[in-house]
Amino acid sequence: MKVADLTATQLGGRLKGPGLHLRTGMLVAHIQTSIPSVAEGIGLLYADYPLADTEFADFHISLEPPRTLRRWIHPQVLFVFDGRAPFKPLPLDQAFPMFEWGLNWCVSSHSHQYLIIHAAVMEKDGFAVIMPAPPGSGKSTLCAALVNRGWRLLSDELALIRKDDGQAVPLPRPVSLKNASIEVIRGFEPTAFINRECRDTIKGTVAHMKPPRDSVARARETAKPGWVIFPRYQKDAATVLQARQKGGTLMAVADNAFNYSLLGAVGFHMLADMIDTCDCYDFAYSNLDQAIEVFAALQPPVP
Amino acid sequence: MLFTAHTPILVWEIEGKARFLLRHWADECAVYDNVTGDTHLLEPVGVEVLLALQQAPASADLLCKRVASRFETEPNAEFSSMLEAVLIDFERLALIRRTPQ
Numbered sequence: 563m564k565v566a567d568l569t570a571t572q573l574g575g576r577l578k579g580p581g582l583h584l585r586t587g588m589l590v591a592h593i594q595t596s597i598p599s600v601a602e603g604i605g606l607l608y609a610d611y612p613l614a615d616t617e618f619a620d621f622h623i624s625l626e627p628p629r630t631l632r633r634w635i636h637p638q639v640l641f642v643f644d645g646r647a648p649f650k651p652l653p654l655d656q657a658f659p660m661f662e663w664g665l666n667w668c669v670s671s672h673s674h675q676y677l678i679i680h681a682a683v684m685e686k687d688g689f690a691v692i693m694p695a696p697p698g699s700g701k702s703t704l705c706a707a708l709v710n711r712g713w714r715l716l717s718d719e720l721a722l723i724r725k726d727d728g729q730a731v732p733l734p735r736p737v738s739l740k741n742a743s744i745e746v747i748r749g750f751e752p753t754a755f756i757n758r759e760c761r762d763t764i765k766g767t768v769a770h771m772k773p774p775r776d777s778v779a780r781a782r783e784t785a786k787p788g789w790v791i792f793p794r795y796q797k798d799a800a801t802v803l804q805a806r807q808k809g810g811t812l813m814a815v816a817d818n819a820f821n822y823s824l825l826g827a828v829g830f831h832m833l834a835d836m837i838d839t840c841d842c843y844d845f846a847y848s849n850l851d852q853a854i855e856v857f858a859a860l861q862p863p864v865p
Numbered sequence: 866m867l868f869t870a871h872t873p874i875l876v877w878e879i880e881g882k883a884r885f886l887l888r889h890w891a892d893e894c895a896v897y898d899n900v901t902g903d904t905h906l907l908e909p910v911g912v913e914v915l916l917a918l919q920q921a922p923a924s925a926d927l928l929c930k931r932v933a934s935r936f937e938t939e940p941n942a943e944f945s946s947m948l949e950a951v952l953i954d955f956e957r958l959a960l961i962r963r964t965p966q
Contacts, residue, residue: 809893809906816904823902827886830897830904834888 566609574601581624583614587732587781588722589673591665592619595657597639600625603658606757607736607770610778621668625657643668652763659760659768662738666719669733670820676722676731677832678820683716683730684708689788689862690730692721692840694818697765700795700847703743706771707850708857710751715777716785720820725828728835729784734777736770744769750850788863790815790842801852804844811842839863875963877952878922885915885960901959910936911951918961925952 565584568576576582581594582604595601621643628640628651637654640647641664648667652660670678681694682705691713695701702718709715716732724731739747739756744767747754755772790811791803812833816822822829841863847853879885886897894912896905907915913932917923923931929948933940955961 807893808890809888809895812888812895813904813906822904826902827897827899830886830888830895834895837890838888 563613563615564609565604565611565613568605570601570605573605574598577601577604581622583616583619584608585612585614585781586665586735589621589669589733590614590616590619591668592622593661594624595626595661597625597627597654597657599655600657600661603661603757603770606755607772609772610775621665621672623661623664623668625661625664627654656760656763658757658770659763659765662736662770665735669720669722673722674821674824676724677822677825677829677836679721679723679815680719680818680820681721681815682718683721683732683785684713685716685730685785686713687862688785690716690785691789691791691857691860692730692787692815692836693791693793694721694815695793696818698795699793700743701793702738702740703746703795704793704847704850704853706737706739706743706747706754707750707854709737709774709777710747710754711854711858713857714780714785715773723787723832723836724784725832728787728832728839730787731784732777732781734773734781736772739769739771741766746850747771787836787840789860790837790840791845792843793845793847795848796846797848799846799848801849801856802844802846803856804846806842806844808837808842812837839865874924874966876922876924876966877918877928877961877963879915879918879961885919887912887915896960898960903958905958905960910947911955914948914951914955915960922964924966925949928952 578596581592584591624642625639628638638651639654639657639660640651641649641660679694681692682701683690683692693701705718715734718737720733722731722733756769759767759769761767881900884899888895892909894907896907913935917931929940929945933944
């Protein structure tokens with residue numbers, strides 16, 4: 563059963579009542595909320611996602627207005643994980659972005675069966691490209707463009723590298739777009755569904771793009787890391803893909819990992835093994851069509 | 866020379882056995898320190914210093930000769946000065962320490 567199989571009333575009722583067991587790749591989130599904008603966002607952006615046929619969930623979360631007098635003057639939303647609130651409340655109209663950010667936090671703070679890198683991950687022909695980058699680098703914009711041109715979305719935020727075999731494990735979720743990138747992607751791919759914008763958040767104006775149906779359907783199909791590419795959007799920059807050294811790449815990826823230190827020597831081995839098998843690049847771009855061409859020409863790494 | 870005749874003789878050493886994990890790529894080496902949990906990116910001279918000290922503690926002069934021989938170069942003043950900088954840097958990073966001989 564998928565989210566789309568529920569009517570809006572059924573979805574809202576389930577979220578208000580027993581909760582929704584939403585499967586995103588290998589992970590299941592149990593979600594409860596009475597906030598209409600969260601139900602609406604889930605209905606629109608997670609329509610193709612399966613509901614887990616189990617009562618087990620990796621994360622139990624809820625989003626509700628805090629029980630303070632303030633709620634009558636400035637309505638707010640509180641993200642609750644396993645019965646505790648790890649964040650301060652946000653304005654109520656930011657409830658859906660808070661759901662997305664909170665779910666990211668759940669994974670990055672708790673799923674230590676993986677090496678977790680702050681990176682977008684896409685796959686083609688069995689190989690994954692891992693794009694670690696700080697905010698403002700154009701990572702999500704490039705990710706959104708690529709998944710609208712044939713690349714499979716594994717994640718726009720969190721690369722999950724499995725300890726057993728180094729495979730990249732999908733966590734396909736709506737692609738987070740910020741500020742100018744929202745209109746860029748609307749113009750680049752008019753058929754892409756992007757939900758309504760939420761303004762004045764801590765990240766500026768944000769919106770989310772619905773992942774391609776194929777990426778959701780193949781959400782349990784892992785991929786072998788093939789490339790590590792650090793993107794950098796720069797206005798009017800020429801499109802340049804430049805090889806980078808592996809040692810420096812390991813250090814830079816470690817800087818972008820959430821739990822590298824926590825994993826200790828295991829994390830070092832995992833990361834070094836991944837870097838060993840990947841071709842590593844810096845990528846400067848300003849033109850998405852040219853960027854797509856460069857990525858299409860990537861050759862699988864030579865073993 | 867790293868030390869004058871009035872300086873007590875010191876040797877450099879690595880505290881702990883099997884302390885470092887090393888991965889080499891071209892002229893770079895990533896080193897994971899099992900004691901501190903830190904990861905460092907080393908250049909070839911630094912790697913040779915660690916490898917030499919993993920074998921046995923050594924004075925700066927002996928280390929200079931050993932490392933220079935690995936690079937088939939003379940352990941001259943310039944090389945010695947460069948090695949001194951590496952040793953001070955490694956000490957600051959708690960990778961090595963100096964102890965009386």
